[in-house]
Amino acid sequence: AQKVTQAQTEISVVEKEDVTLDCVYETRDTTYYLFWYKQPPSGELVFLIRRNSFDEQNEISGRYSWNFQKSTSSFNFTITASQVVDSAVYFCALRQGTGRRALTFGSGTRLQVQP
Amino acid sequence: DSGVTQTPKHLITATGQRVTLRCSPRSGDLSVYWYQQSLDQGLQFLIQYYNGEERAKGNILERFSAQQFPDLHSELNLSSLELGDSALYFCASSVEGGGIRGSTDTQYFGPGTRLTVL
Numbered sequence: 001a002q003k004v005t006q007a008q009t010e011i012s013v014v015e016k017e018d019v020t021l022d023c024v025y026e027t028r029d030t031t032y033y034l035f036w037y038k039q040p041p042s043g044e045l046v047f048l049i050r051r052n053s054f055d056e057q058n059e060i061s062g063r064y065s066w067n068f069q070k071s072t073s074s075f076n077f078t079i080t081a082s083q084v085v086d087s088a089v090y091f092c093a094l095r096q097g098t099g100r101r102a103l104t105f106g107s108g109t110r111l112q113v114q115p
Numbered sequence: 116d117s118g119v120t121q122t123p124k125h126l127i128t129a130t131g132q133r134v135t136l137r138c139s140p141r142s143g144d145l146s147v148y149w150y151q152q153s154l155d156q157g158l159q160f161l162i163q164y165y166n167g168e169e170r171a172k173g174n175i176l177e178r179f180s181a182q183q184f185p186d187l188h189s190e191l192n193l194s195s196l197e198l199g200d201s202a203l204y205f206c207a208s209s210v211e212g213g214g215i216r217g218s219t220d221t222q223y224f225g226p227g228t229r230l231t232v233l
Contacts, residue, residue: 101146103158
């Protein structure tokens with residue numbers, strides 16, 4: 001069985017602070033895929049990043065960066081110099097590498113960025 | 116804009132009724148997935164279709180059914196509605212999903228249909 005844990009239910013920061021959202025996963029698959037999605041107040045789910053289990057390189061995209069560590073089964077997401085527009089619920093998700101393609105989501109972390 | 120469309124955006128109905136949610140995938144995508152987001156259950160996978168055929172089932176109630184049509188749009192039918200069915204229903208699409216081999220494709224989500232059962 002697969003499981004994704006986002007232990008931080010809600011985080012509140014002041015604009016320009018850096019913030020890290022934690023994601024810990026469990027899977028028996030040797031090949032799997034990890035995702036982050038953003039759900040702004042408007043409600044849609046926006047894809048942010050996909051990471052393959054065989055690629056442990058960290059990734060940076062503008063103010064966003066992701067740290068994937070297989071040794072600790074973690075896929076953490078850092079926002080540098082946060083902005084009010086970053087306020088949203090962020091979901092980490094896991095998908096097995098073969099067969100079933102359904103996403104298993106964590107419970108989400110609500111990020112509030114105060115001006 | 117993900118390219119996935121869902122209608123209607125909002126739906127308010129009464130217990131015991133039946134509703135149909137519609138989804139059009141991104142151009143070129145063959146797979147459609149349905150997810151339910153509720154306060155107590157979070158985001159849960161319901162069902163997947165690939166090129167018209169059911170491919171995988173998740174936590175979908177027997178009162179719920181879905182289908183994918185030849186033009187690849189999909190409909191989720193919810194019947195004998197209960198208060199607990201109130202939720203945000205998402206459709207997602209991806210390019211692949213029909214084989215048993217691994218795939219790197221990504222699911223893109225529509226804006227969702229918010230269902231309220233009174």
